[in-house]
Amino acid sequence: MATTARPAPKHSPDAYGEHSGLWSWLSTVDHKRIGVLYLYTALFFFMFGGVEAIIIRAQLGAPNQHLVSAEFYNQLFTMHGTTMIFLAIMPLSAAFFNFLIPLQIGARDVAFPRLNAFSYWVYLFGGIFITIPILFAVAPNDGWFGYAPLTTRAYSPGINIDFWVIGLLILGVSSLAAAFNFLTTIINLRAPGMTLMRMPMFTWMAFIVQVLLVLAFPVVTIALVFLLFDRFFGTNFYNTVSAGADPLLWQHLFWIFGHPEVYILVLPAFGLVSEVLPTYSKKPLFGYPVMVYSGILIAVLGFGVWAHHMFAVGLGPIADTFFGLTTMLIAIPTGVKIFNWIATMAQGSIRYTTAMLFGIGLVALFTIGGISGIMHASPPADLQQTDTYFIVAHFHYVLFGGSIMGIFGGIYHYFPKITGRLMDEKLGKIHFWLTVVAMNLTFFPMHFSGMLGMPRRIYTYDAGQGWDLFNAMSTAGAMIFPIAMLVFIYNFFVSRKRGEIAGSNPWGAGTLEWTIPSPPPEYNFAKIPTVTSRYPLWEGKEVDYECARINSQEGKTSADLGIVMPYSTIKPLLVALGLVTMFCGLIFARALIGVGAALMIFSLYSWLLSPLEPEHD
Amino acid sequence: MMDSHASMTNLPDSAEALAHAPRREEEHAHPTWSTYWKVALILSLITVGEVWAYYLPSFVGSRGFVPTLLFLSGLKFAIVVMFYMHLKYDHRIFRVLFTGPLLVAAITLIGLMFLFGHLFIKIM
Amino acid sequence: MTAPATHVSAPAPHHYTTLGLDSRKVAIWAFIGSECMLFVSLISTYLIYKGRSIVGPFPHETWTDPATGHVFKPILNIPVTSASTFVLLMSSLFMVLALAAVQNKEKPKHTRGERILGSSRLWLWMTAIAGATFLGFQAFEFTSFVHEGLSIRTNLFGSSFFTLTGFHGAHVTAGVIWLVTLLAIDYRRGLGPRDSLLVDIAALYWHFVDVIWIVIFTLVYLIR
Numbered sequence: 001m002a003t004t005a006r007p008a009p010k011h012s013p014d015a016y017g018e019h020s021g022l023w024s025w026l027s028t029v030d031h032k033r034i035g036v037l038y039l040y041t042a043l044f045f046f047m048f049g050g051v052e053a054i055i056i057r058a059q060l061g062a063p064n065q066h067l068v069s070a071e072f073y074n075q076l077f078t079m080h081g082t083t084m085i086f087l088a089i090m091p092l093s094a095a096f097f098n099f100l101i102p103l104q105i106g107a108r109d110v111a112f113p114r115l116n117a118f119s120y121w122v123y124l125f126g127g128i129f130i131t132i133p134i135l136f137a138v139a140p141n142d143g144w145f146g147y148a149p150l151t152t153r154a155y156s157p158g159i160n161i162d163f164w165v166i167g168l169l170i171l172g173v174s175s176l177a178a179a180f181n182f183l184t185t186i187i188n189l190r191a192p193g194m195t196l197m198r199m200p201m202f203t204w205m206a207f208i209v210q211v212l213l214v215l216a217f218p219v220v221t222i223a224l225v226f227l228l229f230d231r232f233f234g235t236n237f238y239n240t241v242s243a244g245a246d247p248l249l250w251q252h253l254f255w256i257f258g259h260p261e262v263y264i265l266v267l268p269a270f271g272l273v274s275e276v277l278p279t280y281s282k283k284p285l286f287g288y289p290v291m292v293y294s295g296i297l298i299a300v301l302g303f304g305v306w307a308h309h310m311f312a313v314g315l316g317p318i319a320d321t322f323f324g325l326t327t328m329l330i331a332i333p334t335g336v337k338i339f340n341w342i343a344t345m346a347q348g349s350i351r352y353t354t355a356m357l358f359g360i361g362l363v364a365l366f367t368i369g370g371i372s373g374i375m376h377a378s379p380p381a382d383l384q385q386t387d388t389y390f391i392v393a394h395f396h397y398v399l400f401g402g403s404i405m406g407i408f409g410g411i412y413h414y415f416p417k418i419t420g421r422l423m424d425e426k427l428g429k430i431h432f433w434l435t436v437v438a439m440n441l442t443f444f445p446m447h448f449s450g451m452l453g454m455p456r457r458i459y460t461y462d463a464g465q466g467w468d469l470f471n472a473m474s475t476a477g478a479m480i481f482p483i484a485m486l487v488f489i490y491n492f493f494v495s496r497k498r499g500e501i502a503g504s505n506p507w508g509a510g511t512l513e514w515t516i517p518s519p520p521p522e523y524n525f526a527k528i529p530t531v532t533s534r535y536p537l538w539e540g541k542e543v544d545y546e547c548a549r550i551n552s553q554e555g556k557t558s559a560d561l562g563i564v565m566p567y568s569t570i571k572p573l574l575v576a577l578g579l580v581t582m583f584c585g586l587i588f589a590r591a592l593i594g595v596g597a598a599l600m601i602f603s604l605y606s607w608l609l610s611p612l613e614p615e616h617d
Numbered sequence: 618m619m620d621s622h623a624s625m626t627n628l629p630d631s632a633e634a635l636a637h638a639p640r641r642e643e644e645h646a647h648p649t650w651s652t653y654w655k656v657a658l659i660l661s662l663i664t665v666g667e668v669w670a671y672y673l674p675s676f677v678g679s680r681g682f683v684p685t686l687l688f689l690s691g692l693k694f695a696i697v698v699m700f701y702m703h704l705k706y707d708h709r710i711f712r713v714l715f716t717g718p719l720l721v722a723a724i725t726l727i728g729l730m731f732l733f734g735h736l737f738i739k740i741m
Numbered sequence: 742m743t744a745p746a747t748h749v750s751a752p753a754p755h756h757y758t759t760l761g762l763d764s765r766k767v768a769i770w771a772f773i774g775s776e777c778m779l780f781v782s783l784i785s786t787y788l789i790y791k792g793r794s795i796v797g798p799f800p801h802e803t804w805t806d807p808a809t810g811h812v813f814k815p816i817l818n819i820p821v822t823s824a825s826t827f828v829l830l831m832s833s834l835f836m837v838l839a840l841a842a843v844q845n846k847e848k849p850k851h852t853r854g855e856r857i858l859g860s861s862r863l864w865l866w867m868t869a870i871a872g873a874t875f876l877g878f879q880a881f882e883f884t885s886f887v888h889e890g891l892s893i894r895t896n897l898f899g900s901s902f903f904t905l906t907g908f909h910g911a912h913v914t915a916g917v918i919w920l921v922t923l924l925a926i927d928y929r930r931g932l933g934p935r936d937s938l939l940v941d942i943a944a945l946y947w948h949f950v951d952v953i954w955i956v957i958f959t960l961v962y963l964i965r
Contacts, residue, residue: 111764111767111768112764112768176775179771179775180768180771180772180775181768183767183768183771184764184767184768184771185764187759187760187767188758188759188760188762188764188767189758189759189764190759191759192757192759194759214771214774214775214778215774215775215778216778217775218775218776218778218779218782219778219779219782221779221782222779222782222783222786223782225904226786226904229893229900229904233893233894234893234894235893235894235899235900235903235904236894236896236897236899236900237786237897237900237901237904242795243794243795243896243897243900244793244794244795244897245790245897246789246790246793249786249789253782253786256782528757605922
């Protein structure tokens with residue numbers, strides 16, 4: 001095995017040394033650099049959303065507090081949800097999609113490198129667009145699922161919801177463009193021999209997530225377009241007062257998107273954990289095909305459960321029964337995954353690295369969230385729990401205990417591949433334990449405050465309802481998160497500069513991305529490998545030695561090797577800028593619509609008519 | 618075409634890639650002019666039939682009207698997709714990429730119709 | 742080992758793809774799949790709101806305004822829309838002929854018929870013109886509806902009808918622009934078999950827009 005010896009790399013692991021400077025980042029089409037951009041941006045928004053959460057918890061720490069006004073509180077919880085879902089977790093997953101998918105399937109880039117850059121810039125501009133208003137206290141304020149008719153002009157006359165509607169439409173463009181790109185990449189750019197059933201589990205979960213994105217986002221796009229038309233052009237889609245519109249239309253359309261969205265948020269983390277656990281257990285993933293099928297089953301069933309978010313509206317016994325049953329059914333494939341992860345660890349020679357701890361953390365904490373989820377799959381139970389802190393506890397166990405734990409595990413696991421250096425393990429473990437304590441101290445008491453009847457989204461409450469202690473605990477827990485994050489950030493930036501040199505495969509992992517140098521050269525693979533197994537590096541006799549030798553060479557540029565790489569170009573950024581300017585025009589000045597459209601169309605044509613890469617024939 | 622500057626490292630690369638590359642879509646027996654106009658004729662005839670049906674009050678009032686029109690529309694849909702979009706002749710992956718989402722879309726539509734009371738299940 | 746790949750159909754080494762397909766075609770089909778969900782959301786909303794408007798005009802029924810006593814006739818104009826439907830169907834025929842003409846550009850053509858069938862510009866023009874004609878019909882329909890008292894704000898039917906058919910119209914517009922772009926390329930450097938993929942993906946999009954209209958025509962116009 002070429003990589004166990006960990007040869008000291010010959011070149012400096014300062015990422016992407018030859019291309020640096022602002023312009024190179026603005027015009028990059030390299031999936032790895034775009035992945036890094038996603039990572040930084042999403043971590044920033046993650047902390048921004050975290051600050052919002054801390055203000056929320058500070059406000060709720062004791063009864064009858066007035067740290068923030070009720071109105072601003074509404075903006076805080078709306079933006080906390082919106083930020084964490086659309087600007088933090090989804091893009092953190094996208095960071096890994098970008099960085100890992102081509103490396104794991106043995107490709108030199110994604111199928112459409114420029115479209116990939118476009119997705120990132122749309123995300124960045126859309127994120128800024130939707131985040132700026134809270135600095136001026138005019139942020140969206142109707143909750144992250146923006147129930148119409150509450151969000152129509154009649155009930156929300158300000159520009160707050162305009163930002164929300166338009167911001168989500170913009171972010172939808174980004175997600176859809178990225179989804180088509182990754183879907184095509186996984187279908188069509190796999191290296192020879194990389195059959196579907198040899199794909200690394202992260203790529204599999206990413207594949208399923210792209211399908212979910214492609215199917216779910218159009219629905220919310222239409223729901224948002226209706227709302228946009230209602231607010232700007234006076235249509236009647238959600239006009240329940242004078243036009244007889246159905247108040248449930250928005251809820252149905254939103255949740256047809258919203259439930260698959262839950263899996264969009266959590267499946268990438270499942271994928272990362274399915275890379276982490278086998279590596280540090282030194283065992284192949286247990287029940288690989290079952291993991292694949294259960295992922296597919298989760299996705300399929302995910303489209304048939306949306307109304308469980310709506311049991312409280314009284315859909316009638318048939319609908320309640322149907323959606324209650326399908327929801328409970330989803331527990332089966334999810335449970336299968338949990339057991340497979342446990343079986344992967346069973347009798348393995350486990351190394352408790354930070355990444356492994358976060359992986360185990362996911363298995364444990366997600367299970368708690370999953371079990372409380374089954375509780376409110378039952379409509380009668382849900383009627384007691386809906387809109388209480390019990391639900392808040394549930395989805396934070398799923399999204400923090402699931403998605404975020406998995407993503408942190410992924411960051412510690414792949415940091416050396418991204419930067420060429422290892423993160424500090426000691427600080428990492430401090431980060432892990434602080435996070436676990438903070439997470440459970442914050443969210444576990446919410447089960448109790450919820451069961452005692454504390455509703456979501458109230459900005460303060462009277463003493464003496466039995467909620468005081470649990471809220472004080474939650475607030476105390478929330479105050480630990482910033483400490484944990486500071487440790488992480490310090491570790492991240494110090495390790496990036498001064499961490500131990502990693503080498504191509506510091507963890508002794510088995511998949512393709514660990515056969516190439518860290519950080520990978522711009523072309524990833526000097527020679528496209530031929531894949532013969534799921535863990536090529538673990539099945540030594542099957543490794544193509546010649547290929548491994550060529551690919552572990554460092555310091556060669558694509559020009560040295562005669563590999564054709566795409567030109568870098570600013571045009572995707574300009575198209576994204578035009579698109580967002582166009583949308584801004586709806587709120588600020590109608591003239592901007594024309595300016596934005598002109599910029600977008602001009603840059604788009606210029607992009608489409610210019611070649612992707614140098615002629616090569 | 619391989620240039621002279623192709624280096625040692627990517628020569629075997631290309632050879633190998635080719636060895637493993639499944640054959641490009643073969644030049645299928647592409648449908649020709651005669652298929653195309655016949656398809657267009659069938660589509661037009663079905664459309665004429667649909668519009669005609671619309672003007673038959675006795676048929677419009679009958680139970681068969683809606684199912685018949687839905688069937689005819691579905692038939693036209695399938696014909697265009699199969700012949701004009703040449704899904705019938707093309708790679709399997711395109712069929713998967715189209716019919717999968719179409720199925721989800723159709724089931725979602727039917728589900729919504731039930732939920733909003735446009736379709737009923739009769740119990741007993 | 743000898744250097745292979747001297748004939749056109751073999752993928753160049755840096756364009757190796759798993760399925761031997763061009764990624765753009767995979768992506769357009771994924772896009773079309775996604776569009777199914779987009780249009781189903783629009784169609785569902787139209788159907789959900791069907792028959793639930795409080796005030797007229799209505800698509801298939803006569804309505805008397807209780808305040809003014811004004812009688813509104815059923816607003817949908819089936820003959821006109823049947824004509825535009827036919828035009829759009831024919832545009833799909835022209836589109837497949839355009840694709841075939843591009844694919845067979847280099848085959849020798851002997852008869853007049855072969856030369857006509859082999860003219861990519863003719864068929865691209867015909868498709869674009871048919872698309873533009875369809876849009877003309879739609880513009881006529883929309884303005885006459887507004888004259889008759891149905892706007893996008895009037896009632897649930899107006900909102901859902903204009904949005905659904907408007908979205909479709911926007912797709913047709915994008916398709917016409919796409920076709921005109923292809924024509925510009927054809928005039929500039931001539932479209933040949935090497936470009937057939939460019940035309941193929943445009944054609945797939947175009948047919949899909951046609952297919953959506955087939956559904957809309959039945960669900961909105963014909964079924965009462």
